[in-house]
Amino acid sequence: MDAQLPDVEAGKRFYGELFGWTFEDWFGPFTRALKDGEPVAALVRKTDGRLPTVWTVYFSTPDARALARRVQAAGGQVVQSPVPAAELGVTALVTDPDGAVFALWQPREHPGFGRRREPGAFAWAELYARDTEAANAFYGDLFHEALFGPEAEPDFGRAPVSDVFPAEMPPHFLVHFAVEDVPAALAEVTRLGGRVQAPPFETSYGTVAVVTDDQGASFALLRR
Template identity: 70%
Template sequence: MAENRASVYGEGVPCWVDAQLPDVAAGRRFYGELFGWTFDEEVPDSAAAVWARKDGSPVAALTHKTDGRMPTVWTVYFATPDARALCGRIRAAGGQIVTAPVPVDGLGAAALATDPEGAVFGLWQAGDHPGFGRRHEAGTFGWVELYARDTQAANAFYGSLFHDALFGADAEPDFGRAPVSDVFPAEMPPHFLVHFLVADCEQAVGAVQRLGGRVQAPAFDASYGRVAVVTDNQGASFALLQR
């Protein structure tokens, strides 16, 4: 379907996700079996990202985690035409820049930031790589939920950065906000949770468990679909979403 082969993403639209893993080969096996992803050939530099593809189109990346102190995690990237300018607006709104914009082999420029509560998110300024080649279908990105302590403060922060993407007349949001305690223990830090679409949530949960992952939150009904929160076999959390 044409709408799944998006080539341009407006500022504030989730446009890419990657997972930082200690063992990329194990990640390829896990996600290849779970979502039917295929992978580009690994490059000699073990720190480089390996693209995952669905029906030939890029849908995510798996990256080798070189520092064992860093979390094993999925990160969402929001599109921007000017990452440096957006970093300035993030600082002015009370957020912090973890990694300033860095060019990525002509593909674009990436940065990492946190909101005022500490939730980490990425920025992507497209070059040759605009982002997802497919989304909103089984085995691809479908949603990202911010679990925050103060959802009104989160609305104000992200609304000031990405107003058109969140509240514009033509917006079809891929991004929601909810209190941490809705799903997780109250002491869980604020964070973004990447959701991948599946045809059957319960069956997908069973597949995660067979592949060595575990369940953090059994399937429940949310306003945007049926959701289960799981981790892969290396500890990276993500959600399964059935619509």
Template identity: 70%
Template sequence: MAENRASVYGEGVPCWVDAQLPDVEAGKRFYGELFGWTFSEPGEAYGLAVWARLDDEPVATLARKADGRMPTVWTVYFATPDAEALGRRIIAAGGQLITAPLPLDDFGVHALAADPEGAVFGLWQAGGHAGFGRWHEPGTFAWVELYTRDTAGANAFYGDLFHEALFGRDAEPDFGRAVVSEVFPAEMPPHFLTHFQVMDLDDSLGAVRRLGGRVQVPPFETSYGRVAVVTDNQGASFALLRR
């Protein structure tokens, strides 16, 4: 998929992910070996960041945290034709804007928001960069799951914001909701968990361990595939998915 095909992503469709890391070079080594990614610099607008690519198509961004107090996390971005307008709707629905919409040269406009429970997500208004160049294949984004303690509230909030993406498309959705259960620590806040597709889950878990990461939750079955939750060598959590 070409980078400028913004029409591929209707409002509310996951279109990009980035990792905020203490050490981008360590992240490049970890994810380069785990997923076969290569890396390039997108330009000054992205600051201390690199694009991850698979077969020369963009699949994610790795960025160095500007503030060490910020969490080491993967963040999912939902497409929107108007980040300012969507930001106003998020606030009206009980969420909040963490960072206001900010243009990144001609790449597009990004913002960070949180739902009423505090789960953080991004907004992306495409310019020259629409989002994933490859997805739904090994080494790329495959799914994002919202872990929440209030599924009814989450369904109402995201259903109002992204009704067409969640309920009105012919294609299968890329976004699910699940209750924070006893599998997870009691202190874990509501959050989005980015899933990357793999060919062999057991082999990938072995690679995570060998590269300095760890397995948080061993493989379990879901409606969308077999999943394991892991952290990278700097503590960022994500999931591996075998469909």
């Protein structure tokens, strides 16, 4: 996953203090975020101020071009066709039929997360959809093996937009970072200039709070 930010240096300060991340220059405009020396995310400077300030989740696939075609055939859209990211992999940006944006990643030298499901790392992605039945059909077909196969360990769920957000909020993915103490993490977010969008609430996968960073990118804190 990566965050598109107006100010990457400010992002490094915010997430470095919040999650204990360190950073290194990576591919092109991307800065890689590390937790205990292992990759957990990336930050990238927005090249166009009209683009949203957001976190984007990437789904791994052995063939980004084939999956992009399947997305399109199922009613989604290809926003950015698959392109190589040097020797790291192949990436594409797509939407589901409801308009929620996500990315595809065909790994080469960069397989993905070095750490996850632990404090300061990715723990869950929740799709907030307007039509949950349509989402079930679309993603259930697209990622059937990952969601339902014999070795499935999904870190992905879906809920109606209106469960947490105003009904007019566009469908979107919300990335969740694991924390040991949600109230303490909320206090730190506020101290660093972020704000609380939704105070702690209980879900089937843990206690969640929704926040924004000091540049407006939304994400969630999760205690499982």
